[in-house]
Amino acid sequence: MKLADIGVTGLAVMGANLARNFARNGYTVALHNRSQEKTDALMDAHGSEGDFVPTSTLEELVASLQRPRRVLIMVKAGNPVDQVIDQLVPLLEEGDIVIDAGNSHFEDTRRREAHLAEKGLHFVGVGVSGGEEGALNGPSIMPGGSRESYDSLGPMLETIAADYEGDPCCHWVGTDGAGHFVKMVHNGIEYADMQVIGECFNLLRGAAGIEPAEQAKIFEEWNSTELESYLIEITARVLAHEDARTGKPLVDVVVDAAGQKGTGRWTVVSGLEVGSPVSAIAESVFARALSSQADVRAAAREAFGGDITPDVSEGDKDAFIEDVRQALYATKLVSYAQGIDMLQLAAKQYGWDLDIAKIASLWRAGCIIRAELLDTIMKAYAEDAQPVSLLLADEFRASLEKALPAWRRIVAHAATTGIPAPVMASSLAYFDALRAGRLPAALTQGLRDLFGAHTYLRIDAEGSFHTNWSGDLTEVVGVDTH
Template identity: 40%
Template sequence: MTNQLFDFGMIGLGVMGQNFLYNLADHDFKVLGFDKDIKKTTALEAEAPQGTIVKGVNSLEDLVSGLATPRRIMLLVPAGKPVDDVINSLRPLVEPGDVIIDGGNSHYTDTLRRVNDLHATGIHFMGMGVSGGEQGARTGPSIMPGGNQIAWHAVQPILEAVAAKVNGVPCVSYLGTGAAGHYVKMVHNGIEYAIMQLISEAYDILRRGLELSNDELHDVFKTWNEGRLQSFLIEVTRDIFGFKEPDSDQYLIDLIKDQAKSKGTGKWTSQEAMDLAVSIPTIDMAVAMRNLSVYKEERVQAAGIYQSKAGHINFTDEMLSGLEQSLCFCFTIAYAQGLSMLASASTAHSMEIPLADVVQVWKG
């Protein structure tokens, strides 16, 4: 290591971790990265944007000693035991005042436990949701941090620089105490489940009811993405209708098996809403439909027994406009349910979640 001290450290150099560091480096921050896989550490430096200061290290000791104080260290590792293992490895290396950030999708109860545990040692722990996937991490994600104000002020300039911007306003804000950041991200993902289910049902009407071709479906979603439904999910839905298998005339959408897996955040949202006695039926049904999709064999058997009598629907511009309006209305309902849940949770868990700031962050 040189005598140069770095601004930010990352543990976990998968695509998300690597891209987040490159985003930081693009904004003139000096960054360090560590991964147990030495190939990823080497690639971090080799593929770094020209003119940036990006360094890979092969030990946690080198990572910690290379950072300016207060140290800002972010974890992008699988949720659960791996997070605890990394924290335990960092404990003897960091100092009071340093900030450890979990940027993965940890359950909020785990985050709250870690916040309280590390608080006793003077170490600040933040649970932070990061939305936007690999592309967002590279070019500007929506960022949902929670924890204490001291930790927030230590990372605020960095996060505001790299977050997505809408009308010049960064899509990041301090979202409350304790595990508020991961709680907000959990509900955010639950809302996404609902929106994806609504999009799939609109697709079913357009495909099986109106019998639109994939090219026509592409045009419909292209038009919708240029209006009030403009969003990342509508955009990627538009794009999938134009994607064909390499060296084939077959559309990928027609080859995808209709079974959906989940990472747990949607289920957690429904479970937590039940505990709070908050009604989020649109999100609940989206989770249930994912569970139902797994029963492929049973659904095929049932389809053979109970033949569908649904007929063709005559296509009209008015019908297409009505479907767009319906989607917009249902999206609004899904967000309203999620925000209602956050309001109740903020009181129940004393998280002081600022709902107006949540809405701004979610614009990214």
């Protein structure tokens, strides 16, 4: 029997499509699923696409693989991954590679990598973006794990990855959980990007009375500007779609409660842990949570009213649309800037050598946040003198200066009209906080010192200080004991 190059266990849509992608690219793929029906279904429907080796048990799967064995797990994140690992490990030998291509939490990946390393096995957490279509035709791939494991596995992953002008959207990201961390941040940026697009939709309709079909044309036009991206492209498609049952725009018959699978929330929690202010991503996660509070929303609407009357005149519409476009682009830049800041702070905390230019290159094709601006991001971070923030890269700095008046007008218009724009508004606040000469943090430190003796620093002297607030108000050199 011909030994397989790689084995895939977990043949739901993503796992099946990755297996087919490997086979279409000339690799022999061993197949396994807990229920035999999925294996049989894949063989019946797609067995002619390449060389497959169907197996019934994990023992058969492992026995069908050439050494070093490469086993890709594509099951639900969490305990199911651990369960498969526990069954696999006794069947493997030193040097074999276990790959988790699901949306696992990076801390789980770090734990698993350390555990398997003790047994002489490689564990590789791989971030995969692009959905079902990407898994089949070429996703963006973000592998972590040891460099040694990538030397064996990397060429296979690069072959099945999306291609951007001849470059595969796959590159070794860093050790242990780095791959899944980068994918998590990708998803956080995706959350913010989708939310601010939704805010623009709301503004165009609520303030200017522009209906979905007309908005579809606007977004299609925007996709030929610096906003060119996959999400803008598919926004035009969704807004143009008419519901077959009712004849209404599809967006008017879909329940306005957004779901989430956890990666956006993980990004926000991790941002707090590494001290990165990912406010745009956080507001997008909160917006999804609020959208699902149907009872509270209904009660508030009954108590305070919720009707919005368009107030942009016909003669001002074109200018308003352009303002929204500029505000969208500025906000989009902030979400990317916050994601990159988080990656850089996490690299210091977890000991990763993250190459921002390389990471940006992985996102240029195959993934959900692919966009024209990633080329510019890549170039900015490929220079020896990298910007301390993406917003200070020369081209983006010029774009922000140009967009700032429109950004302010749109955030103000949203507030006065009563149209929620949390990501757009928080991103503007983040930008203003970055450029402020003095922040109110000085008052915060004074308050903390008064109620908790936490001390403060001075701008004109070294060391920490404490004011004797309950006594004679004299200042002493302080030691924070809290």
